[in-house]
Amino acid sequence: MSTSLSLVVAAVDDTVPGVRSVRLVRPDGGTLPGFTPGSHVLVTCGPPGTSAVANAYSLTGDSVAPRAYTISVLRLDAGRGGSRWVHALATGDRVEVTSPRSAFPPVLAARRHLLVAGGIGVTPILSHLRSAVRWGRDVEVLYAHRPGAAAHLEDLRDLAGDALTCLTDRTALGDHLERRLADQPVGTHLYTCGPAGFMDTVTLAARRLGWPDERIHVEHFGVDDLDPGESFEAVLRASGRTVPVPSGTSLLDALEGAGLSVPNLCRQGVCGECRVRVAAGTPLHRDLVLSDAEKAAADTLLCCVSRAADDRLELDL
Amino acid sequence: MNPALELTSVPAWAVRPSTPPCDPAATACTAVAVGAEAVDVATTWLAGAVAPGRLHALASTDEALAVVDAELAEARVGWRLLVAGPLTAVLPLRARALAGGLVDAELSVATTTTDDLLVTCAHCAAVTSAPTHVGGVVPCVGCDRRLLVHHHVSRRQGTFLGYQVDAEQWGTEQWGTGQWETERWEEGA
Numbered sequence: 242m243s244t245s246l247s248l249v250v251a252a253v254d255d256t257v258p259g260v261r262s263v264r265l266v267r268p269d270g271g272t273l274p275g276f277t278p279g280s281h282v283l284v285t286c287g288p289p290g291t292s293a294v295a296n297a298y299s300l301t302g303d304s305v306a307p308r309a310y311t312i313s314v315l316r317l318d319a320g321r322g323g324s325r326w327v328h329a330l331a332t333g334d335r336v337e338v339t340s341p342r343s344a345f346p347p348v349l350a351a352r353r354h355l356l357v358a359g360g361i362g363v364t365p366i367l368s369h370l371r372s373a374v375r376w377g378r379d380v381e382v383l384y385a386h387r388p389g390a391a392a393h394l395e396d397l398r399d400l401a402g403d404a405l406t407c408l409t410d411r412t413a414l415g416d417h418l419e420r421r422l423a424d425q426p427v428g429t430h431l432y433t434c435g436p437a438g439f440m441d442t443v444t445l446a447a448r449r450l451g452w453p454d455e456r457i458h459v460e461h462f463g464v465d466d467l468d469p470g471e472s473f474e475a476v477l478r479a480s481g482r483t484v485p486v487p488s489g490t491s492l493l494d495a496l497e498g499a500g501l502s503v504p505n506l507c508r509q510g511v512c513g514e515c516r517v518r519v520a521a522g523t524p525l526h527r528d529l530v531l532s533d534a535e536k537a538a539a540d541t542l543l544c545c546v547s548r549a550a551d552d553r554l555e556l557d558l
Numbered sequence: 559m560n561p562a563l564e565l566t567s568v569p570a571w572a573v574r575p576s577t578p579p580c581d582p583a584a585t586a587c588t589a590v591a592v593g594a595e596a597v598d599v600a601t602t603w604l605a606g607a608v609a610p611g612r613l614h615a616l617a618s619t620d621e622a623l624a625v626v627d628a629e630l631a632e633a634r635v636g637w638r639l640l641v642a643g644p645l646t647a648v649l650p651l652r653a654r655a656l657a658g659g660l661v662d663a664e665l666s667v668a669t670t671t672t673d674d675l676l677v678t679c680a681h682c683a684a685v686t687s688a689p690t691h692v693g694g695v696v697p698c699v700g701c702d703r704r705l706l707v708h709h710h711v712s713r714r715q716g717t718f719l720g721y722q723v724d725a726e727q728w729g730t731e732q733w734g735t736g737q738w739e740t741e742r743w744e745e746g747a
Contacts, residue, residue, distance in 0.1 A: 352659045423585075427633040428659020451585035451609075451636030453663035 244340040246273070246282075250330050251309060260361060260392045261328050262301070262313045265336055276304045276341035278372035279365045279432070279460065283506050284312070285337040286323035295506045296323035297462060299364035299434075300341060301393065303371060310338065313392050315361040339506070344530075345432070345460040347372060352428030353379040355421065357443050359435020360386055363393050365460050366434055367400075374400050382406070383421065385414045385439065418443065422450045434460040461511060461529040470525070473549035477501075477558045478520045492544040492554075501558060503544060510546035517542060518557035523550040566709045568692060568718075571669045572645055578666040580607040585636035587611040588629050590651065592622050592643030595670040599642045603666065607638075619647040623654055630658035642668035646676050646687055649716035656713055677707055677720040685717055695723050 248265040255261050267273060280300055287293025298312035314327040330336070345365050347354060354373050358366040363384060373380035382401045384391065388409045397405050406421075408414040422431070431452060433443045440459050447457050469489035475496070476483050486495040493515055496503050505515035510528035524542035535541065548554075563570060570576065577599050580587055587607045589600035597615045604611040616622045622643070629639065639660060641651040648667050655665050677686045677696055684700025694707050698720070705720030712719065 350659070423634065423636070425635045426659075427630060427635055427637055427664070429635050448583065451581075451583045451638075453581075453583070453661055455661040455663055456635060 246338050246340060248273075248310065248336050248338055250332050250334045250336060252332060253330060257390045257392050259316050260313055261316070261330075262311060262392075263327060263330060263336075265310045265312070265338065266308065270308070273307045273310055274340055275306055276300060277343035277346045278304050278368045279345035279347065280304070280341040280343045280368070281345075281365070282310060282312070282338040282341055283512055284323070284327070286326040288335075293326070294321045294323045294508070295339075295512070296327075297342075297507060297511050299345075299368060299460070299462070301364050301367045301396075303375075304368060305375075310341075313361065313364050315392075342512075345434070345458060347378075347432070348430045348458075351378075351430040353381070353426055353430075355381050355383075355425055355429055355431045357383045357418070357431065357433040357435075358385065359433070359439035359443075361392055362433070362435030362439070362460070362462065363391070363397070364434070366432065367393050367396055369432055370397065370400050380404055381421070381425075383408065383414075383418065385409070385435070415442070415446075418446050419450070422447050422452065430456050430458065432458045432460070434462065437461070467527055467546060470548045471552075473552045473554060475549075476521075476553065476555045478555055479558060486548070491546065492542075492548060496544060496558070503558075505545060508545045510543055513543065515543055515545045517544050519554060520557050521555035522553050524548070524554065525550040561709065563709075567713065568709055568711050569667070571667050571672075572649070572711055573672055573692070575669045575671060577602060577668050578640070580604070580611075580640065580666065581638050581663065582608055583636075584609045584638040586634070587638040587640070588614065588633075589640040589642065590614045590616065590622050590625055590629075592616050592619060592641075592647040592651075593670060596642035596644075596668070599668045599670060600640060603640045603642070603668065609638075619643075619650055622647060622651055626651055626654050627658070630655065630660070638664050638666065640666040640668060643670055644674065645669050645672045646674050649676060649711065651716075653712070653714055653716035675707060676717040677705055678712070678715060678717040679703065679705055680719060680721040686720070692718070696720065 249268050251266040252264040281297045283295040283297050285293050285295050300310050302311040314324050316328045317324045356366045356369055382405045385408045433440050472488045473486050474483050475486055484495050484499045486492050503515050506512045513530040519540050525548045526536045527546040528543040580603050586609050589604050591597045591600040600613055614625045641648045674689050679698040679700055682700040686696055686699045688696040690696045690707055692707050692709050695704050698705050703722045706723040708719040710719040
């Protein structure tokens with residue numbers, strides 16, 4: 242479980258339409274824990290102490306001895322309310338965040354770093370770029386965004402200079418991507434963050450051009466809406482109880498409904514907090530946390546999104 | 559007793575000769591063969607490749623190292639490298655390729671013989687080349703200690719780790735020359 246930090250909004254920036262950048266500081270103005278470039282925090286999107294959605298937001302600022310954590314949040318009116326809550330924050334408001342969590346670190350042995358951002362997926366890419374510039378690493382940035390204002394465009398320009406290419410057209414993006422992926426010195430690592438479809442495009446193009454998976458690094462910032470799934474039974478090994486999980490109800494909701502307390506934060510398959518041990522049965526994994534090997538091992542699952550492949554799952558609970 | 563090979567840093571191809579296939583995802587590939595026998599393996603590997611390939615047939619490890627350096631400097635991501643030859647040649651070649659930024663998926667290693675090993679002495683750091691095997695004992699060319707070949711091969715150096723086989727039998731004749739320790743002991747060091 243990550244340590245919780247109680248921070249205060251020092252400033253908000255709404256320069257780019259639809260995107261709000263928030264600067265969070267410690268109430269005493271002290272230094273915050275440093276973090277690995279590409280890290281995120283889980284922000285409790287509601288008043289402290291209440292049960293509210295926790296969303297993962299990448300840290301965009303300097304990662305060494307930071308005086309502030311800055312996040313940039315795209316407003317999603319059809320979302321679960323987390324981004325709308327961030328867009329309503331005012332200077333001085335309290336915000337609960339976890340300590341930074343790293344799931345998208347730079348490979349320090351890489352000869353070169355190719356950073357590919359799509360839309361608001363620019364946030365962890367900016368963090369990578371800051372670190373690459375600070376340490377004098379060879380870096381190239383591709384930023385695909387809608388025509389007009391784009392989040393952190395000035396920051397990228399200042400840091401990357403000529404190493405930045407902006408693309409606002411889908412065809413131009415495809416062509417440029419193919420060209421650049423085909424012409425990287427061996428030893429280059431690829432990092433991409435953006436909407437799921439965008440990252441699929443980047444990843445598939447890289448694989449087609451012979452990039453091994455070890456060189457491809459992706460950062461998901463949310464899961465698309467999942468289907469309601471089939472109903473199944475969860476058998477709790479400790480008590481022998483059987484908990485029915487109907488279609489449309491998550492395993493986590495069903496367990497909580499049965500009076501169990503399962504540690505959880507994001508409830509959308511990105512944080513890994515609600516991982517439970519599977520004693521028997523085959524999980525149907527739908528999260529973005531477990532590795533392929535961990536999924537294949539079939540001995541744990543994230544109960545907020547994952548379900549049973551068959552009609553029965555035995556849990557070590 | 560040695561643990562199961564797959565739990566150690568010793569690859570299967572370091573224990574018995576091997577002929578890996580070329581990754582079908584490759585967009586370009588190069589085979590570097592040391593010795594006549596390795597050329598056959600390299601030719602087979604290239605024949606199985608979908609992408610255009612190049613074969614370098616070389617007589618010595620040093621020549622092959624120079625070729626690997628030159629290829630690494632030019633190569634783009636998508637490229638795959640095969641190093642083929644005796645174990646004493648392919649281990650240093652693999653080390654050079656990894657140092658140049660290749661990942662395991664981009665590197666195939668084929669051994670034509672695994673009879674001789676390179677062993678780094680944990681005591682004097684000299685590298686001994688000798689016919690032996692994991693668990694075998696060889697005299698160190700640097701300090702004459704009798705080295706037990708440990709089930710560890712360095713990815714960085716391309717050599718096996720060797721240490722004195724009877725290090726815990728104090729004062730026996732089995733100590734190689736034993737000279738250095740005896741002197742230190744007498745000096746009260």
